[in-house]
Amino acid sequence: MGYEDKLVPHALKFRRFLDKFPKFHNIYVIACISCVSALLFGFDISSMSAFIGTEQYTSMFDLSSDVQGFVTAAMSLGSFFGSLASAFISEPFGRRSSILLCSILWMAGAAIQCSCRNLGQLIAGRIISGLGVGFGTAVAPVYGSELAPRKIRGLIGGLYQLFVTLGILIMFYISYGCSKIDGRSSFRTAWGIQMIPGFVLFVGMFFLPESPRWLAKQGYWEDAEEIVALIQANGNREDPDVLIEISEIKEQILVDEHVRAFTYADLFTKKYLPRTIVGVSAQIWQQLTGMNVMMYYIVYIFEMAGIHGNANLVSSSIQYVLNTVVTIPSLYLLDKVGRRPVLLVGAAFMFAFQFGVAGILATYAETIPEAERTSPSVTLKIPDSRKNASRGVIACCYLFVCSFAPSWGVTIWLYCSEVWGDSACRQRGAALSTAGNWIFNFAIAMFTPPSFQNISWKTYCIYATFCGCMFVHTYFFFPETKGKRLEEIDQIWADKIPAWKTASWQPIVPLLSDADLAAKMKYEHKENESDLIKSDADDNSENEKKVEQA
Known part of the structure; x- marks a missing residue:
């Protein structure tokens, strides 16, 4: 008897308890409540970025670039393991149980962070919060897609990323306000406020159907x-x-x-390997665009541009606003324009703007004497006499975000749930691709601070090159999935239709x-x-x- 069979009686009791509460059946209400788990993801991203450059934070945590990278990446590490572990809860106990566990872990992690007295406690709190986020990212999009009418499944799926951007924006402004508080209460207060949406999610899930x-x-x-x-x-x-x-x-x-005998090893057989490469690489490319550098370390970037203090935080907040606003049109574009055009245009623009940041910093920035550095990760900056160059860096950062958010930001989560086609491999394929996203998220968060310290502006050249590579990969290997049933997508792989021909391709035997x-x-x-x-x-x-x- 497998572990799932042993848990069946307990799962039935728990489901009976949850079903005692009245339920909402409006899909938009259901989506908004379950997507609070995405809001938590956004909260965690900006809860660190707003404080790493403040005196209150650095006076308590005087960290090297390597250690700060690990502190920031600790959430992603927890999310990697949380996403893999979610299947052990969602299968026997149901989707609602996993999202409830997401809220519990998040509140526990936030409580540990806001009460932290040393670096170890801070890291532990971020890892526990990350476990919760991992459960949310793995289960909430699946839960929404399983409940949503198929005609608006793209819209409901896109709401998840929209809530991520809202979480980033809301938490940044909370952190910005709390940064005006003297002493360590500034970041403790902000991190404690994170428990509120976790509690909202916890209560809300009792009123949603399975x-x-x-x-x-x-x-x-x-x-x-x-x-x-x-x-x-x-x-x-x-x-x-x-x-x-x-x-x-x-x-x-x-x-x-x-298909119960289907294993992860089968994803790498001759039949499934092409779609495995596309699905996993799509999630990895999303991280290699450099977007998380713009989110986690935007304070460092604007310091290089010569923007300091309150002006830095205000400039950063504008970027978070743009990230949220430009996400909204993608909810329309995905079902009207298609997946491939959105991904290709986004990669091309990101390629240009990353090289734009690198070129301006390489030309106009000057090395900061070691004695004058406020952060070990910021080794150069544009002098005050070159304001136009500073504005150019900020503009390229803003335009980069406006390129990413409606393209690779939203599309990839939906695309990776469709591209597998064959139901035999869809569940394990989606889990593998999500794990790839989180482990590269962790690696990039670790890599960025020391890369700023050691190669400074050349860091942007690396991400720009990745954007160029993903454009080529998308054009030649990513099939179009808009308007196609899963059976048709499976036939595309079986017939080996070239990716650039899939938008106009029609099955030989119509459904x-x-x-x-x-x-x-x-x-x-x-x-x-x-x-x-x-x-x-x-x-x-x-x-x-x-x-x-x-």
Whole structure:
């Protein structure tokens, strides 16, 4: 008996407890509550960037560039392990349980950070918060996509990244205000405030329904159908969209019954290797754009541009505002323009603006004497006599963010849930690609402070080169997934269609239209409704017996 089977009685008891609370069935309300986990991700990013250059922080933590890099990266390290561990909770206990655990770990980590008395406690708090963020990033997007009507799945998926940017923005302004407080209470207060959205997420999850796909997998078909009907058609089970959704769930469950032996090693076989390379590299490229350098260490960047004190924090805040605002159009672009054009244009612009920052710093910045350095990571700056050069660096940073946010910022999370096609590899493929994102996030956060110290402006040349490489890789190997069913994406891989031809490609044998499929499902639904109810009753009875025996 596997560990999941042993946990079934406990999972059923916990689900019964959660189901006692009244539920929201508006998909936008559901998405907004579950995406508070993305808000936590954003909070953690800017909770450090606003303080690393302040006197209050440096007086308590006088850190070398290497140690500061590890402190910043500790969250990503925790998130790497949290994302891998999430499957051990979400499969037996359901999606809601994992997101609840996300909120609990986040609140615990925030409490440890705000009460920290030494470096070890700060790192421990960031790792624990990272574990929570890892659970949220691995489960919340899946939870939203499993509940969302397929016609707006792109929009609901894009909301996750929007909430990340909102979290970055909100926490930065909280930190900016708290930086005016004298002494260590400044960053302690800001880090303590992080517990508030964690508590909101914790309470909100009691009022959200369980994923219908998870319920169906556990044998609760009647409950699964009821949730789909309430979300998509105000409870009308005969609605065509509801019938199609239920048919897709049934097909997925039947397929999953035949692919239980699929392992991570199978992702690297001849059949799956091309899509594994695309899925994993897409997440890795997102980190190698250098965006997290702009988020975690924006204070350092603007110090190099000759901006100090309050002016630095104000300039940084504008970047966070831009990051949030320009994310919104991508929710429209993804379903109208397509994935490939958005990724290609974003990579091209980021390539140009990274080289722009490097070129201006190389030409106009001067080395700071070691005795005058306020941070070991800032070894050069543009003198006050060259204000236009300073403005040029700031403009390139702003334009870089405006290029990243609506392209590689939002698109990759959605793209990596679609590109696998084959349901046999989708779950493990998505988990592997997310783990790749977090481990490179950790590596870059570690690498950046010493790279600023040792090679200064050349750091931007490295990220610019990565942006050029990802443009080439995307053009030749990333297929278009907009408007295609998962079966069609699988056929693209099977037929080895060149990536640049996939936007106009059509399958040889067209699939049934939505109208034809709905009519077919309606007939089968009427015919099998009594059998379905009987089967669900039998399953419920069997599960109840397991609980009583436990």
